[in-house]
Amino acid sequence: MEANHHEAIRLFLNRLLLRSELDERECDAVLSLRGRSEVIEAHRDIVVPGQKVTTSCLIASGLAARFDQMRDGGRQIDAFHLPGDMCDLHSVPISTSAWGLQALSATSILMIAHADLRHLAATYPNLGLSFWRDTIVDGSVMSKWVGNLGRRDSPARIAHLLCEMGMRMELADLGKRTDYPLLATQGQLADATGMTVVHMNRSLKVLREAGVSFVRKRVTIADWNQLVEIADFDPRYLMLEKNAPK
Amino acid sequence: MEANHHEAIRLFLNRLLLRSELDERECDAVLSLRGRSEVIEAHRDIVVPGQKVTTSCLIASGLAARFDQMRDGGRQIDAFHLPGDMCDLHSVPISTSAWGLQALSATSILMIAHADLRHLAATYPNLGLSFWRDTIVDGSVMSKWVGNLGRRDSPARIAHLLCEMGMRMELADLGKRTDYPLLATQGQLADATGMTVVHMNRSLKVLREAGVSFVRKRVTIADWNQLVEIADFDPRYLMLEKNAPK
DNA sequence: CGTATCTTTGACGCAGTTCAAGGAAGGTGG
DNA sequence: CCACCTTCCTTGAACTGCGTCAAAGATACG
Numbered sequence: 001m002e003a004n005h006h007e008a009i010r011l012f013l014n015r016l017l018l019r020s021e022l023d024e025r026e027c028d029a030v031l032s033l034r035g036r037s038e039v040i041e042a043h044r045d046i047v048v049p050g051q052k053v054t055t056s057c058l059i060a061s062g063l064a065a066r067f068d069q070m071r072d073g074g075r076q077i078d079a080f081h082l083p084g085d086m087c088d089l090h091s092v093p094i095s096t097s098a099w100g101l102q103a104l105s106a107t108s109i110l111m112i113a114h115a116d117l118r119h120l121a122a123t124y125p126n127l128g129l130s131f132w133r134d135t136i137v138d139g140s141v142m143s144k145w146v147g148n149l150g151r152r153d154s155p156a157r158i159a160h161l162l163c164e165m166g167m168r169m170e171l172a173d174l175g176k177r178t179d180y181p182l183l184a185t186q187g188q189l190a191d192a193t194g195m196t197v198v199h200m201n202r203s204l205k206v207l208r209e210a211g212v213s214f215v216r217k218r219v220t221i222a223d224w225n226q227l228v229e230i231a232d233f234d235p236r237y238l239m240l241e242k243n244a245p246k
Numbered sequence: 247m248e249a250n251h252h253e254a255i256r257l258f259l260n261r262l263l264l265r266s267e268l269d270e271r272e273c274d275a276v277l278s279l280r281g282r283s284e285v286i287e288a289h290r291d292i293v294v295p296g297q298k299v300t301t302s303c304l305i306a307s308g309l310a311a312r313f314d315q316m317r318d319g320g321r322q323i324d325a326f327h328l329p330g331d332m333c334d335l336h337s338v339p340i341s342t343s344a345w346g347l348q349a350l351s352a353t354s355i356l357m358i359a360h361a362d363l364r365h366l367a368a369t370y371p372n373l374g375l376s377f378w379r380d381t382i383v384d385g386s387v388m389s390k391w392v393g394n395l396g397r398r399d400s401p402a403r404i405a406h407l408l409c410e411m412g413m414r415m416e417l418a419d420l421g422k423r424t425d426y427p428l429l430a431t432q433g434q435l436a437d438a439t440g441m442t443v444v445h446m447n448r449s450l451k452v453l454r455e456a457g458v459s460f461v462r463k464r465v466t467i468a469d470w471n472q473l474v475e476i477a478d479f480d481p482r483y484l485m486l487e488k489n490a491p492k
Numbered sequence: 493c494g495t496a497t498c499t500t501t502g503a504c505g506c507a508g509t510t511c512a513a514g515g516a517a518g519g520t521g522g
Numbered sequence: 523c524c525a526c527c528t529t530c531c532t533t534g535a536a537c538t539g540c541g542t543c544a545a546a547g548a549t550a551c552g
Contacts (some may be wrong), residue, residue: 019340048484068393071478090386093379094265099389099481125368132378133339139385140336143345146324147314149395150440153539158431185498194396199540201500216549232317235346236296240351399507431530443507447532462517 008060009033009070011084011172018171019137019239020130029120029127035112037049040103047088047101053188056088057081063183065192066099076209077140077192080104080165080184084172085132089135092117105183105217128230144237149194152232154203157193159231162212162219178221182214183216189214254306254356255279257330257418264417265485267378267382275366277391281358285309286349293334293347300341301357302334303327308353309429312345323438323454324388326350326411326430330418336381340364351429351463390483395440398478400449403439405477408458408465413481424467428460435460443452 013030016022022030033169035058040046045051048070057082064080066087078099081087091097092114121128141164148160166177175181185191190200204214210230211222221227259276263266263278268276281304288290293299295315303310305327312325318482324345327333335341338360367374387410394406412423421427430438450460456476457468467473 025495030433066389068389068397070393070397074397076393076396078389090382093375094382094485094487096482096485096487098386098480100483122371125371125374128374129339129372132381135378135385136336136340136381139381139388140344142385142388142392143312143314143324146391146395147322149392150322151314151316196430196541197499198501198542202540205500234344236342239340239342239344241340241342262541442509443531446509448508451532475526 004060004108005035005037005110008058008083012058015172016130016134016245019133019242021242022127022130026124026127029124033112033116035110037108037110039106039108041228042103042105045100045102046109047097049098052094052096053088053091055113056086056091057101058110058112058116060108060110063098063104064101064107065104065188066101067191068099070167074196075191077188078145080140080192082168082172086134089131092131101148104188140237140239142159154193154195154199155206156231157204158207159227160233161193162221163227163231163233166219166221167238178224180219181217182219183217250306251281251283251352252303255328258304258332260302261330261418262376262380265379265488267488268373268376274369275370279358279362281488283354283356284353285354288349288351289297291348292355295344295346296342298342299337301359302332302337302363303347304332304356304358305329306354309350310347310433311350313437314345315404321437322440323434324391325384326438328414328432329420330464332380335377338351338377352433356483373387386483386485399446399468400439400441401452402477404453405451405473406479407439408467409477412465412467413484424470426465427463427465428465445456
């Protein structure tokens with residue numbers, strides 16, 4: 001399991017390095033993080049809405065999602081978390097979250113104490129800044145999702161999601177943008193795009209005619225540019241420029 | 247104009263104090279911030295999507311909105327900013343934003359240099375943490391908007407927005423939650439709730455029967471609890487608990 | 493090999509869009 | 523203070539994307 005730990009933390013560090021310059025000491029500090037490993041089966045909740053948490057969850061493998069729960073039990077997913085994502089990094093400065101966290105597929109996570117993360121941020125201010133940056137990227141992605149839900153029709157909404165996941169999988173070195181695993185059901189994708197399972201299914205059929213297939217939890221895209229066109233996808237919101245230390 | 251400056255910064259400090267404990271030195275440091283004052287007329291863009299910015303905008307009066315621009319020119323608003331809000335606090339760690347900022351009504355803002363804010367955050371780590379917290383609250387609100395757009399019908403979406411704005415106006419001491427100014431047109435509210443002007447108008451008519459009126463840029467709510475019920479509104483996402491300094 | 497979960501399809505209804513046009517409010521210049 | 527013009531609000535009628543309900547296949551799993 002130790003190997004798994006290191007692998008996950010390595011992915012997290014790589015994610016930070018996408019947007020922040022960190023020196024060797026800072027990298028080492030991240031790599032020295034320790035946590036408790038847990039395996040969650042598909043469809044289980046990791047964090048219940050409103051729960052007070054004292055750890056952050058680093059995804060080691062699988063796929064997790066943050067969600068908002070409605071009165072009638074319906075759920076709206078507002079973020080996907082893939083391996084290397086530190087979800088609930090938000091809860092380092094604010095310990096009670098309004099949202100919940102669920103495992104979409106079987107998912108192994110590393111629970112890392114807030115105290116440790118806070119200690120790191122305090123000891124290495126530039127590292128703290130990179131954490132802040134990470135939560136801001138998360139916000140930027142959400143702001144795109146707001147636009148997606150508010151102003152696009154269902155094929156375009158799905159197309160946009162598939163573009164985003166493709167980019168993120170490629171950046172994390174977990175697949176190619178035109179061919180990657182997406183460990184979710186159509187129902188879960190429907191929860192993320194604000195539609196019903198039935199309509200998700202029909203819209204996927206439409207996209208299939210554009211060379212986009214989602215079969216057996218794998219996405220394959222014949223013509224990337226065409227999908228980008230359908231989705232009106234502009235990756236700038238993923239904030240992939242490096243920011244120098246201040 | 248100096249009086250206006252102080253008033254705005256005072257509001258910003260109050261906003262921080264809602265969630266963070268700051269000592270006297272830290273409060274004074276915030277109050278000593280200086281900026282360039284500007285007045286933007288209604289419908290003008292303050293920041294264009296993709297623009298590189300070196301200042302944050304503190305709203306002094308009026309109402310501003312962050313938006314995502316679609317290919318066809320349509321806009322989706324993903325956040326409202328009222329007086330005391332420091333928009334683009336995000337751009338302190340990341341200077342290029344994918345979103346834009348527009349003035350909904352005539353709005354006066356205070357442009358504050360990133361360098362100054364960064365200096366503050368570096369000098370007073372606890373203050374830096376309160377800035378981080380502020381951007382996290384912004385994210386929490388957006389995550390609610392995602393749920394709102396994805397899973398609620400139009401009267402409920404509007405109701406939720408009116409509840410949120412009521413709470414925020416009251417917290418900023420700019421009105422009562424059941425009676426407050428909302429300096430936006432129906433078209434702008436439609437941009438925020440992902441619908442057309444026509445449907446916004448019709449849905450407002452439905453809400454009027456529930457004692458909710460939006461006339462001449464003022465919201466009045468006869469029965470707050472009923473509106474909360476319609477909206478399925480739970481204010482926990484506004485994160486109003488105080489967080490002790492670390 | 494059996495059972496639960498997930499996908500796919502059909503028929504029908506409705507919430508919300510589109511197009512079009514009239515009316516009210518508000519701001520500006522004479 | 524009125525005349526004018528622009529922006530905003532309001533309503534009607536027709537259309538459509540998506541939801542709902544229902545049921546039959548396909549897939550995965552123990």
